[in-house]
Amino acid sequence: MxxxxxxxxxxxxxxxxxxxxxxxxxxxxxxxxxxxxxxxxxxxxxxNAVARGLINRKTKTIGVLVPKVSDLFASEVLAGIEDSAHDLDYSVMVCKTNFDGVRTINYLQTLSEKRVDGIVIVSQGITSECYKKIEKMDVPVALVATQSDFPLPFIKVNDYQAAYDAASYLVQKGHSKVGMIAGTKGDVISTVPRVEGFKEALSDGGITVTDQMIAYGYFDFKSGIEAMSQLLINEPTITAVFCASDEMAAGALSLLHKKGIKIPSEISVVGYDNTAMAEKTVPPLTTLAQPLYDMGRASIDLLLSSSAKIENLYPHHIVERETVRSFSQ
The missing domain is CATH 1.10.260.40 (lambda repressor-like DNA-binding domains)
Structure with missing residues (x-):
């Protein structure tokens, strides 16, 4: 050598x-x-990057904490992070936390030992213990698809408004019996604002919302199947369902297909995220789009900026495909 x-x-x-x-x-x-x-x-x-870092205090390495790396949501955010980092001659260390607080702290310690120049945290909450560790590390941190009560800059869409717009879209299409497949119950970062946005949109459309109209899951395919099954039991006359992720929407579509329920003529389905999965479902999924790749790219600029804003809200929009029927035409 x-x-x-x-x-x-x-x-x-x-x-x-x-x-x-x-x-x-x-x-x-x-x-x-x-x-x-x-x-x-x-x-x-x-x-050797680490050896150079001992001299100039820069290792040109960025750590990324992400709950999962296998789902399409995470992969699209990571693609943006890695492309932007590569453009700036940085390397990326990806750490899968699996929503485990102890694992998160251990990874932060590892990243500290590796002398990373910054950390991007994707789609998970920041505990007080986690923030104390970040403060001790004294490196810049940026959040993507999440936010915190602590003074950490973040990039995300307005989840309340996005869910409101998705539910309003169904109401405008003439649906008056609408259910929701929500994420993890009690999750204040993503689930609570999306549920509140859904409820408010239906209320503004003159529709009374009951607890029976909302089933909870874990943002994944399996829980989409389970929650859709529960909704059909609780509200057998629904004509539309809003899902808080594309993966759950894909699970709902799978369950409806197995039961012989036609989409969208019998039940319409709207997802959330606009991942690559949305184009591949049968039929292709209408969904609320987040600019996941762009948010990932922007997180590197936010991380390395000397004058970063705390709140960075990105636009959302509905992508119409083939899973929603209109009763209003």
Whole structure:
């Protein structure tokens, strides 16, 4: 393996001179710089990022905490993060927390030991213990698809307004018997505002909302199946359902298909996120779109900005496909 000593020997300079040149520090001539850079290129020396970081306090590495890496929601956010980081010559360390508080703290400790230049936290809440750890690390942190009571900059859509718009869309299509498949019960970051937006939209449309009209899940395919089954028992006359994620919507579509219930002629379905899954369901899913990739990209700029705003709300919109029937035409 080629080392910095090999570069110094071939360029006929000291190791400290090579180090200063690599880290843009003063103390050498332009001629020496060109000679060292030529040798580095010729012998293919690859400097160790951690070793360089000990000198300039930068490792060009960003840590990302994400509950899951397998779902399409996370993959689209991560794609934006990684592309933006790559453009700026940063590498990314992805840590799957699985919503586990202890694992989250352990990963923060690992990222601290790796001397990362910043941390992006995706779609999970920030506990007081987690924030205390972040404060001790003294590195910039940006949140994506979540927010916190602590002074951490975040990027997300307005979940209340997005859910309100999705439910209003169904009401405007003439649906008066509408159910909701919500996320994790009690989740104040995503579930509560989406449920409140759904309720308010129906109330504004003159529809009385009962607890029987809302079934809860865990934002995944399996819970979409289970919640849809529960809704059909609780409210067998519903003509439409709003799902708080595309994965749950896909689960609902699967359950309805198995029961021989036609979509959208018998029941209409609207998802949330506009992940790649929404285009692949049968029929293709109408959904409330979040700009997930763009939010991921923007998180790197937010992380590295010296004048970042705390609140960064991104626009949402409805993408119409083939799972909603209109009664109003």
């Amino acid at each position: 080629v080392t910095i000593k090999d570069v110094a020997k071939q360029a006929e300079v000291s190791v400290s001179t090579v180090s200063r040149i690599m880290n843009n520090l003063p103390g050498y001539s332009e001629e020496t710089k060109k000679r060292v850079e030529k040798v580095i290129k010729e012998i293919g020396y690859q400097p």
